[in-house]
Amino acid sequence: MDLDAISQHFFGTTDIDALDPDALDAGRERVSIAFGTEREPGRRFALWAVLRATGVAPEPRVAFKDAREIRAGEAYAAAIGLSPHTET
Secondary structure (H helix, E strand, C coil), X not given: CCHHHXXXXXXXXXXXXXXXXXXXXXXHHHHHHHHHHCCCHHHHHHHHHHHHHCCCCCXXXXXXXXXXXXXXHHHHHHHCCCCCCCCC
């Protein structure tokens, strides 16, 4: 999934930093719902990464059941400087 496309679809803009708090919360809610219903692993991971980047993603061990996805989530969190075992 293209992150600009995700941003535009769920937040109405590609510049998430420019959103007011209410618009950011509304976008996060839409992404959270999509994450909870998405079944395709790649799309699900992309949605989780957006949630992680906006500070509301569950930790990888909660978000994913597959061991490879958990490791990928932990590696992603470490790469962006967040502890993989701490909620953001």
